[in-house]
Amino acid sequence: MSYNIYHNLLIKASPKQVFDAVSQPEHLNNWWSLKSSGKPELNSEYNLNFTDKYNWYCKVSKVKVNASFHLKMTESDEDWLPTTFGFELEPKDNGTYLRFSHQNWPEINDHFKHSSFCWALLLNGLKNYLEKGVVIPFESRA
Template sequence: MYDIHHRIGINAPMERVHHALTTTEGLASWWTTDTQGDPTVGGKLVFTFGSPDRSASFEVLEVADDRIVWRGIAGPDEWIDTTCTFQLTQEGDETVLFFTHGDWREAVPFIGHCTTKWGTFLLGLKALLEGGRSCTYPDELVISSWDH
């Protein structure tokens, strides 16, 4: 299995970071504006990037004060049965987000694309929570033709 990892320090209270990861309005503020679903355990979240054939769905497996876990259930074939884990810790005034998109079956080229895209979206989350702008879809940073 293969994993993507990112560690981001965010100068915002852990509760604000948690809210951005566990509510549809919070998720829509940094990933894609077309975010729908139920962000509670057992719920399903759907993230759409312009059209239904460019969407990803996740089952919410865990929501704790310091950890959120989703499992891919629809979308890119490579994402089916992968897990997204958002681990939060407080280090002084900084909330540290350790993100893992894990359990990829193969190290395909798409994993490289997703690594970079996750990084841009997570840096947008950091910027937003620190008083700046996110790079939410459809205004995200385009890194290649795969973004269209």
């Protein structure tokens, strides 16, 4: 059995702006990672660096420009390793309805609960980044 995290939110930005923010390293670094690299192409490798201790890798498992972007972890801590997370985007109300999922967690432990909470905070940061241009310093992010 596996467990999943889901969060949905409306962002007042175009699907292209949201897609770029969740798939382009220069944008990821403004709301999530310290530094990242990768290209939004199927099977492309992404490096998500948060610190020297948390320097993780994943591969693009699903991509449809301006509509869908998913990454499967390939190198991370044990709890995240079997997981895939992603973003489904739908135009709605002069913005984009984002459906976030982080699937295949092995158990509902403290790390799962903490990650769910952090994703909620980070996705709010993504919303503020796109709607208001707010970049929270890396050290102050979830």
